[in-house]
Amino acid sequence: MVDKNVYFFGNGKADGHGKMKDLLGGKGAGLAEMTNSGVAVPAGFTITTEVCDSFYKNNKTLSAQLDAEVNANIKNLEATMGMKFGDAVNPLLVSVRSGARESMPGMMDTVLNLGINDQVVEALIRKTNNPRFAWDSYRRFIQMFSDVAMDVSKHLFEEALTEAKHALAEKTGRDKKEVKDTDLSADDLKQLVNIYKSIYKIAKGEEFPQDPMTQLWASIKAVFNSWNNERAIVYRQKYQIKGLLGTAVNVQAMVFGNMGDSSATGVCFSRNPANGENMFYGEFLINAQGEDVVAGIRTPQKISLESSKEWAQSNGVEESERVAKFPSLEELMPEAYAALIAYKVSLETHYRDMQDMEFTIQEGKLYMLQTRNAKRTGFAAIKCAVDMFKEGNLSEAEAVGRVNADQLNEVLRPIFDRKDKVKAASEGRSIAKGLNAGPGAACGQVYFSAADCVEAVEKRKEDVILVRIETTPEDIKGMIVAKGILTALGGATSHAAVVARQLGTVCVAGCGKIHVDYAKKEMSVGDKVIKQGEFLSIDGFTGEVIIGRIKTIPSEILQVLIEKTLPESESELYQEYALLMSWADKIRTLTIRTNADQPDQAEIARLFGAEGIGLCRTEHMFFGGDRIKAVREMILASDTAGRQKALDKLLPMQIEDFFGIFEAMQGFPVTIRLLDPPLHEFLPHQDAEVSELAKELNVSFEVLKAKVNSLHEFNPMLGHRGCRLGITYPEIYDMQFRAIILAAIKIKKNGKDIVPEIMIPLVGDVKEYTILRDNAVTIIKDELAKANVTMDYKIGTMIEVPRAALTSGAIASEAEFFSFGTNDLTQMTCGFSRDDSGSFLGEYVEKGIYDEDPFQVLDQVGVGALMRLSIKDGKAARPDLKIGICGEHGGEPKTVIFCHEIGLNYVSCSPFRVPIARLAAAHAVLKNK
């Protein structure tokens, strides 16, 4: 028998403390911590988890000792609150809640408003002057208590409620379906209480218990019983919650903000969650319950005088009217206000973070109901973290830890003017919502083909939005010039989304509601038709598609960093961003590289802090200028000689490509991936396009069409691509090997340093690698000898086919580096085509089969297991193996942390994700300290 079964909290002091989660449960420990930190939470007490354990061990009985302890604690609670259980003047009501060590939301039972009875309800009416509220509380309590504690089916009560509404409908001549709970008057509810009580009596054979202690004991037992209800058991199995004694029971005084004009309720933030300014921010309502503040029926008032005045000014409210109708809490209840301000400071200091607080003032006394770290925008997160460091409340590392890496996105993207957007919505111009695939705001004239986009931009200097059913590499020129990309199909890692993120272009993808008609050059949503050349705005933060123009503003950080239109000294945001990133860089150990195919992308990535290129995709280069012609010539060649002729045309262009990239990266390592996509991606597929190309190439339509058909694949993802092209058409890769080394030689001859890294894609067996590696070495040695230059270079491989991961030992004994291509590795490991899985992945995430879309957040359980295996075998074969990741996941914070934990050397991501990866890499170190 333990000495103490019940832990009191209240009046600034708790028997327990925040670390006693095993004994008091999560909620009980939290209430104790808040109380101890001086926060006036409504007082109460926690019955320990040990009692739950002993309850089950003793055939569901409770001890006499517990009886005595609970009685003593109720006395203490009454004294602390200045109220009494069942009192006719100042009645104490309590909530009875479960709370195990691990949170199991909604799985166990709760009883609210316990202590209410026929006498107390009258007292409540007197105190609140709100009979409707009082009777409704009583009604709800009867139903909840009967259901939870006494096993009376709640359906019986719900039927009675429905009958009452039907009666009201008949009486008022309204349609039955239209009558709502809120239409019932105080009298209606009073009548309903009587009916409820008789339902109870019929079910249980006795009167509804009026004694609060009877109510309390029944509820405590009910909570203990609910520990082993079916839902809770299933939940614990599902989330593998094991080794718990049971649940604690928290009995806490209820407080009411609707007990007259000296009562109030409100929500507040310790700083502005939108921009991070250190300004107290919040709203309240006099004589109201919590839900009234957010319900929008009454206009909430501002808490501080300053913000109240500001509000009045921007809403055109005269000062006299403001004082009369919308005074601040500061004016109305200066004491409560002062207490709140004090809490704001002490809670921020205690939790060392911006707080989001709920409070209730009951008859002049302030109670804090809840405080938690505030959700905030990226802007606010940065400012708050830097300010709190400057205020001396956070260390650099802690400040870094306070900013969610993903939120950096927000501060880098162009944004819509908020008011303009609200206006558009009110005009019904917000017509659809897709996937927020490329953050930012874009507005422009709509075009439905890459060529039309290019023409509009080049000839008419228009801002354009490219709208496609889906995009392919052929659309790249249009995507480059477009302000925004909108597609009807495709997910977060569809071609459109991937390219958009890399380009930093706004993108809304997979917007299923839009119907695109290429022939008519128009799109439609329902009966709304948008024709080519009309304006459209797309919000890459939210996925919204809006007809017409919305004003956009470029990100301040970009103005400083990239566009250089704003001096650093004039942007506080930039200075804060730069400071925060400098701290992150000091902490992190992962190198951050970028995925970039063009010198300008590489330059931007450098400005964002990239330390090299982890993935330079060479296929994108094949679409530039007139190259596609030579590429097509190569594909259509019927023999090696013909292919070689076309490749000879491409060689000087590829040398220039690589030279540009090497130069932009200023000596940082550059990993170049050889040609990866299947050749049919470089040919048109529609008859009209084929016909046009046939004319251009001076071959017959039939010949070209036959070639296109012969290259068709049922599952191109798993087809003739990557190093398989290099094996079957060695001359293609040979050209690329030669271009890489010749570009590097040129850099070297210009007196600069470069270590080119050649990456062979889609390797599944070490022999594929060695065949191609040997070809590369022969060419490189040849060119270096010819140029009389010596140079270090590396040859390595992507690990993107499961078989490569499974045979990593053999591969690592030959390859100098690994780079996980987690896009393809995810596709093949999970068996999900990223282009097709949209039709079911949503439901998969909804049903909890996957926690998140595995194309957005790396699947650590499956794909991650394969990566661990690969790293283990790879490092065993070559201890100094350099390992990175260059899939789209490389810029996703959770994945960055995972990559740090499994021992990668670097992550590589699109340029605009580099700062995010830098921050996440710092978080990884902090998390694993």
Place this chain on the structure above:
Amino acid sequence: MVDKNVYFFGNGKADGHGKMKDLLGGKGAGLAEMTNSGVAVPAGFTITTEVCDSFYKNNKTLSAQLDAEVNANIKNLEATMGMKFGDAVNPLLVSVRSGARESMPGMMDTVLNLGINDQVVEALIRKTNNPRFAWDSYRRFIQMFSDVAMDVSKHLFEEALTEAKHALAEKTGRDKKEVKDTDLSADDLKQLVNIYKSIYKIAKGEEFPQDPMTQLWASIKAVFNSWNNERAIVYRQKYQIKGLLGTAVNVQAMVFGNMGDSSATGVCFSRNPANGENMFYGEFLINAQGEDVVAGIRTPQKISLESSKEWAQSNGVEESERVAKFPSLEELMPEAYAALIAYKVSLETHYRDMQDMEFTIQEGKLYMLQTRNAKRTGFAAIKCAVDMFKEGNLSEAEAVGRVNADQLNEVLRPIFDRKDKVKAASEGRSIAKGLNAGPGAACGQVYFSAADCVEAVEKRKEDVILVRIETTPEDIKGMIVAKGILTALGGATSHAAVVARQLGTVCVAGCGKIHVDYAKKEMSVGDKVIKQGEFLSIDGFTGEVIIGRIKTIPSEILQVLIEKTLPESESELYQEYALLMSWADKIRTLTIRTNADQPDQAEIARLFGAEGIGLCRTEHMFFGGDRIKAVREMILASDTAGRQKALDKLLPMQIEDFFGIFEAMQGFPVTIRLLDPPLHEFLPHQDAEVSELAKELNVSFEVLKAKVNSLHEFNPMLGHRGCRLGITYPEIYDMQFRAIILAAIKIKKNGKDIVPEIMIPLVGDVKEYTILRDNAVTIIKDELAKANVTMDYKIGTMIEVPRAALTSGAIASEAEFFSFGTNDLTQMTCGFSRDDSGSFLGEYVEKGIYDEDPFQVLDQVGVGALMRLSIKDGKAARPDLKIGICGEHGGEPKTVIFCHEIGLNYVSCSPFRVPIARLAAAHAVLKNK
């Protein structure tokens, strides 16, 4: 210093023996073994691998001891052969060959005819009466010795040879290019020998060595040197040959079958390799060299008198002519014949297998040059194994080990009449060759659509060959009725190949040379056009496509077993087959199941010995009768209610399907896989077909086309299929769960036993499994309760997504059995689409990247590693987990052996592969004993 460096063999006795491969090399040990077993191999001696090692350790010098030993052995050799090195009357010539422990064919050097010189050549002329042969041998020896032993470039000799031919051309007025080596006369060659000798003299500054011992020592050193030539080093690296001392050197007397009419050469088999009959079988030529027998210039004679007479009869040769021109060896050289017969028996007894022998008779004395286990047909393999058991030369297990499992195929398939096929080829009717995807011979009228096939069979009772560019599930009705299937695209596991093997239908797939024109209803190869209704014959053993009819004969075993048209007692082949299979069944521990979707397939599989169904694909059922209509109705339904309505129609049909299967399997376990393919496979895709279906279903073309488009997938393999359908449309699987249990209840009520096994496809995460398992259990419990029946059932999953293999622990803790779906597992693990990989897999196998097509023979290195991992984790979580395989690999012998070794409980394969799997499973036990 070791005592003995040289091991003699000859005269029925060898110093070494067959197990001394480390010391004597593979070839040396083999020669010793043959000699010891009484075979008259030409005598010789082996210099050990230790000498090679010491050669390298002593700066490429050889010891005086070796000198003495070689001299002694040469003396011994001369005595044994009755010939002398350099002798003017009876000269001894030898070969000098390398031979390491592991065979490295062609990597090291060989010298033949060593011992020839100016004097010996004259002796040879006298003995052979063939000056041309003698001078040509001398010429060849000079070139070979100079190149191999003396480092004189062979190009010098080749140029001289070319010049000699040009001179002859000029002299005879012929075109230079037309003159061949064989046109050179003895005199020409004699002149050439003089030129060769002067080339040597110029290169080396000394005369060509006439002393045979000088020639010998140079050649021995050359062989040792060749151990470390670049080719040999690369070869050892490539095949990871490690831990060898070096190569041995074999010096062996050369024998000549062209030393006049008392000499001969020939090849023979100890039994008939075509049918296994225990009848001596072989051919020879008098006064000839080995290559003359196979060159086809002279007609080889039969060895035994009996076969000689048979040959004469069937070739219309009079007995007098036969005796004069084509006498048997038995008549000509009765002593040598008797010795050969004796060898035939003793070698079969020694090697305990049918032998394929090469022999030479030199001046009346028989020498065996080589004997090896004979390659034979499946028919011969079975007969020979059973006969040798009956003869007491093999145990049951050994007999089982003698039959290649894959060869069973041959004895089960219908076959073409051989003569008819030869005739067709001579008429130029053999027009193309594809992949031998479905063994057997088929002949019929050509149709290009399933519907046309069905019509031709049903209305006109024709035998038909279905020709398609590729097949899809829509073609199933046509595939069922066709005698043979021919496709232009697709590999060994394409839809056509898989279905054909399962149906036991002949199939030639991926025949790229044929061009199919659906519109014109014709196919063509070059300018040969075959129109609908014309006859075509396809040979599934060889992949040949032949215009017109070739007579086919059904397999004897099928006639007995399935067709029951031939009594068991009348088929020796069947009796032998059955006996052999009964032995295999006693040995094997793996259970063999079958993949079958229809009761008739199940019945056939039972007759072949299947012990259950490992994979019943339910989708094939959806194409039968009018079901496809209901299936399409379901797919086109816009809501759950609509789908349910269509499913209600399918339910009774599915119950009948499963009932039929259960009944056919007579109580053996039946594993039913739920619907697997993506829904679009059930809809037409061509506009014309869509239009027709739209009319049939009474919906507009646009609506249907839109639905078809919306279901389109870029990579259907990785798309919305398998259990993903079950998750998003639970009502489909629910119907199947219900149909399975209702069918099982019906069986049970008929008083029979059944344990249905429900298999969930394409699981990648345990939660997919548990959601569907829970749905199944609810329905099964419900139906069992309603029927008041109790019944065991199992629910398990396929392991075919890499992620499932990687998370097998979690899955096994829920699933009762695993079945590896190695088709999909191979596709995803290797990243190969089986429909598309044809464009490069051939080259991959050619280049040795994969040893074999991983869709035909399981990739043990990659996919196998994943399977091992899965089994380990699965069994750790559930020690009694039952594990099988049901991919196409389940009937492939190497894979069956692998499955045995990694601990599977069963393999499941198509019905016609069941005997093969039974035999391979026995081999697995024998191999691991």
